[in-house]
Amino acid sequence: MLPTKDTKVSLPLPSRRRAALGALSAVSALSLIACGGGGDSAASATTTAPVLSGLSLSAGTLVPAFASGTSSYTSTVAYATTSISFSPTLAESGATLTINGVSVTSGGSSAAFALNVGDNAFTIVAARSGVSTTYTLTVKRIALGVSADASLSALTLSTGTLSPAFAASTTSYAVTVANAITSVTLTPTASNAGATITVNGAAVGNGSASGALALNVGNNTLSVAVLAADGVTARAYTVTVVRSVATSSASADATLSALAISAGSLAPAFASGTIAYTATVANSVSSVTLTPTATNSGASIKVGDAIVASGSASAAQALSVGGNTLSVVVSAEDGTHVTTYSVAVTRAAAVSTDASLSGLTLSAGSLSPTFAAATTSYTTAVANSVSALTLTPTASASGATIKVNGASTGSGAASAAVALAVGSNTLTVVVTAADGATTRTYTVIATRAAASASADATLSGLTISSGTLSPAFAAATTGYTASVLNAVGTVTLTPTVASSGATIKINSATVASGSASAALALNVGSNTLSVVVTAQDGATSKTYSVVVTRAASSACSVVPEETAGPYPADGSTASSHNYNVLALSGIVRSDIRSTIGSSTQVGGVPLTVNITLQNVNAACAPLAGYAIYLWHCTREGVYSVYTESSVTSNYLRGVQETDANGVASFTTIFPGCYSGRMPHMHMEIFPSVAKATTASNKVKTTQLAFPTDVCNTVYNNASGYSASVSNFARISFASDNVFSDGYSLEMTSLSGSVADGYVANVTISIAV
Incomplete structure (x- = not known):
C-alpha cells in the first residue's frame, strides 16, 4: 500500500542535483513521514527499508562474503558457465524481491540469467510500502582460452617424504618428521605457468620454496591453494606433517x-x-x-x-x-x-509463511465482494434448487495446504460438496503455509433461498428528488432519463419493490424499499444511476437505469486551490525533495504513458484528458498559450520518481500548451485508487511553456476528480486494478481530505468504455 497523497518521503537526491546542493551522505534506509491530507496539520510514521538476510549463487563465490549491511559484491565464473541464478532471502516477510526487474520469491531460486564474457551487472531490489534497499552484483565471466588448470605438477618438502608419492590428482598427503625438526618449507610447482599459489595463506612463486613453516609436536596441517589463470578454478592440496614427540612413552590414544x-x-x-x-x-x-x-x-x-x-x-x-x-x-x-x-x-531450507489464496471460486453463485487475496470474508446467495456447493481455492504459494470445512482440498481443485441448509451457511477455507504454523481463514456466508421464495425482481414504484422521470414509471420499463438544473448537485432515488422479499441496491449501496437513497452526486452532463433489484430467491435480478443530465453552469467560477504534495517533482521543496522533471528535455509531450525516451508504457485503461482553461476575469474567455503540468498514479497506485528515487523514471508526467481554444490534451491511463484518497489527478498551471520549468512560476495548483460510477466500472472490470476495488470501497468524497469541501468545479465528464478507453473533459477556470 502506498502512502496517501500527503505522505512525505525522504530519499537521496538524484545526481543531477548534487552539484547545486553539495555532496550527500550515502542513504542505507528510507523513512516515511506521514503528514495530514490537504490541510495544515501533520503526523509522522516511519517505515524501515527491507533487507536481505542471505544471498547465494548457482556458480561462483560472493566477494566479500554476504552481510545484510553490504550492498555491493563481485563474483567470477569460468567461461563454461553461460548462465547464473540467484537465491536471495528476505530478513522478514511482507516485502517483494526483483532481480534486474524480474520478480523472485524469497528463499527460492531465480530464473537463469544469461552471462556475456566479461562483466555482467545485476541489481537486486527488496521493496515494501514504497521503500526499498538495493544490492548490486557484478559477475565476471572469464574469456575463452584462459587456462582452468589449477593442478600442481610437483610438490616437495624440505624434510621427509610425502606419502603417497606425489601425483597431480592426489590432494592429500602425510609425512612424519623427527622431533628435532621444528620447521619445514614446501616447494610447489603449478602445471600451468599462469596459476597462482599460496602456502598457508602466503603467496609463493611457482617452483619456489615457501617460508619456514613452524611445526608443533603432533599433527600440523599445511595447505597449498592453487588458483588457475581463469581466476575461478581452484584446487587445495594438504600435507599433514606429524612431528614426533621427544620420548617414546607418549600415549597413542587418538579417540x-x-x-x-x-x-x-x-x-x-x-x-x-x-x-x-x-x-x-x-x-x-x-x-x-x-x-x-x-x-x-x-x-x-x-x-x-x-x-x-x-x-x-x-x-x-x-x-x-x-x-x-x-x-x-x-x-x-x-x-x-x-x-x-x-x-x-x-x-533445513527456509519455508514459506504465505497462507493466502490467489483465487477462490464457487460452483454456484458469485462471491461478494469480488475475490481479493487480502479479503477474507465473503457472501453469496443461491437459489433454493442449489442444495450443495463446492469451493475451488488456489493457494498463492506452493507447499501450502488447504481445508474446506475441515476436509483437505488440493490447491486449484474443487472441494467435496458442502451441503446447504435453507438460510445462512458458513463455509470456511483454512490455508496453512508451508511452515506449518502460519494460517489464514477465509469465510463464505452462503444464503440458500427458501423453497417458496419469490422470483419477482420488479419495482412497483420509482421516484427522483429533482426533475421528472421520462417516460413515466412502469414496472416493465427499465430505462429512464431526467434533467436537472446546474444548481442541483445531487439527487436521491426512492424505489419500491413489488415483492416484499426483494432487496435493492442503488449504485452498489443497499436501499430499503420505499426509502430514499443516499445523495447521489451529479457531474455536469450525463450521469447514469443504476437500481438493481434482487428477488427473494437470491438468484433473479433486474436492473433499472436512470440517466440524469445536469445542466452546465451559465458562468465560470475559479477552481479551488489544492495541495500538490507529496509527489509533484516540480523543483519545489514539497515532501522535502528537490526533484524537478520540468527541467527535463522531452517533458513537453501529450502521451505521458512512458518514461521519456522509452517505448514501454504503463498498463491501464486508455484515457484521453481534454482540459479547457478559461479566465473568469475576461468573461470566461479561453486562455491560449498557457502550460498545464499533469501527473498522477498508476493503476496500482504508484507515482513515478518517488517510487524509483530518480527523475529518470518519469512516466505519467507531462506538460502541454493550451491551443487557441484554451484546450490542452493528454493521452494517459485511468488512475488507480490508493488507500485514503478518491481517484484523482494533479495539475499545475503556468503562464507559458517557457515558464513551466519550476514550481515557483506556477499560477494555480488544483486536482481533477472522477465520477464514482465510472470508477466502479473500471476497477471491477479492468485488469490490474484489483487493489483499487477495496481501497475505493473505503473512501468517499465526503471523507476525502481534499475533496470533502467540494469538488464540483474539479469533476471530469467521462464517456467511453473499459474495452475502448475513455475520454475525460473538464473546464478549469482561473483568475488572471
Missing part, C-alpha cells in the same frame, strides 16, 4: 570419549569407535558448536582449523542451507596417531 552438538542430535548415538555422524537442524539454526572430549588427556583436538580444549565447546560453525560437514581431528600424544570424526549437519 574421543564424548562428542556433543549444540543443536539437533547425533545419529547414531556417540560411541568412541564410531567416527561418522549426522544431525539435522531447523532453518533458523545458522550455526552450531561441537563439544569433544578426548579419551586421553594428552591428546589435542581441532574442530575445523581451530584447536579446542577437551570438554569445551568449539567456536560457532556456520551452516549453509543443505549439507555441511564438520570435522573433529584428534591427535594422540605421541604425535603420530590421528583419528578424524565427521558430523554431517543438514540445515
